[in-house]
Amino acid sequence: MSRSVSNLTTIVKEIADEMAQRPDRGEVANYIPELANVHNKRFGLVVVDGAGNVASAGDSEMPFSIQSISKVFTLTLALGLVGDKLWQRVGREPSGSPFNSIVQLEYERGKPRNPFINAGAIAVTDVILSGHQPREALGEILRFMRFVADDPSIAIDESVAASEQRTGFRNIALANYMKSFGVLDNPVNHVLGVYFHHCAIAMSCRQLAMAGRYLAWSGVNPSTGHSAVSAERARRINAVMLTCGHYDGSGEFAFRVGLPGKSGVGGGVLAVAPGKASIAVWSPGLDVHGNSHLGRVALEALSKRMGWSIFGV
Structure with a gap:
């Protein structure tokens, strides 16, 4: 394992441990009865790099409703x-x-x-x-x-x-x-x-991070070389994710995390560090805008520690 991959794995595990200790977890979506039953202590984080290396922690293999x-x-x-x-x-x-x-x-x-x-x-x-x-x-x-x-x-x-x-x-x-x-x-x-x-599609953080790779690498899955969309279209989708992916909390997410991302009321967030990583996080508790509270906190920590914000360090 390379030093950078080892470093990423350490950071992902550290962030998951930090999130496990936090009392501020938000509220699960209770207007969809099936989502109201999800335990608020769940947390998963997965980062996939261009070489296909996977850094994961927490409930990263547990499927959740991606919404x-x-x-x-x-x-x-x-x-x-x-x-x-x-x-x-x-x-x-x-x-x-x-x-x-x-x-x-x-x-x-x-x-x-x-x-x-x-x-x-x-x-x-x-x-x-x-x-x-x-x-x-x-x-x-x-x-x-x-x-x-x-x-x-x-x-x-x-x-x-x-x-x-x-x-x-x-x-x-x-x-x-x-x-x-x-x-x-x-x-x-x-x-x-x-x-x-x-x-109502259910995916784990690992599956979701894998699915987002084409957006992180200009429309291409870097592991297989298969193209999903053109580079220009991937860039435009990322732009809409940055400005609109978190509803009326999109500005706050861009300000704090600095990455294109899309949330769901199931507590998941798919985020993209262009040319570097595809990231999925899951924490079911939501903030007032319907976005994962600890998901955003975890992504802010990851982006800061890895220097991944698209706006610079």
Whole structure:
């Protein structure tokens, strides 16, 4: 093991130990019944470098509901299908509003502010669904995520999907509102079925860090050489992750961590240190914006100790 890899492994374990001692853990998402049952003491951290070395600590092999982190992968797929025409339907600006807000949609005539708030991700899902049955579209999403993670075992947690479908009234309202403005082409119930299911994909920190490698290395998986997207598209996805990946906490995340990242209300965060590492952290307790509290604290510590902020040391 090289000295730098050994150093990274030590730092990852130190951060996990520090997080285990902290009393400020945030609150688990209780509006999705299945997520409310997750133990708040869980914490996992995985860092994968360009050579495929893995530094991990904590509950790094335990699957959790990735929730909105799936929106990074659906955005990648939709851009592959329709290219920059996607931006006619979905904006690229930070929202400054809660991730499930309907206020902005009304003001902006049904066009979501960005692809990572719920309304935007529903519109992106509609693009992937076009020309497919819901089951086929979901299969495409799963196949892509298994491909970039190089792991055929990644699957949907059906109990979480069912839980979301029973309680997702706000998302149903958002989808119907967009449909009224012609932003959605497909039947609302089909779009929402695919959306709820891709948000319910379960992955471990290791699987998630592996899946994010193409964003850290200009669209290419450095271990296999397989290209997922062009370098330019990977750069643009990273840019939207930096500015919009943590809802109205995105500025704080950029300020403190300095890396492109995408959070999910399951407590996961996927972060990218371009040219250096793909990182996944999981801590189920959320802050007031719906982002993992200790996930952000851990990533801030990692970025600082490794000198990985894109804004310099």
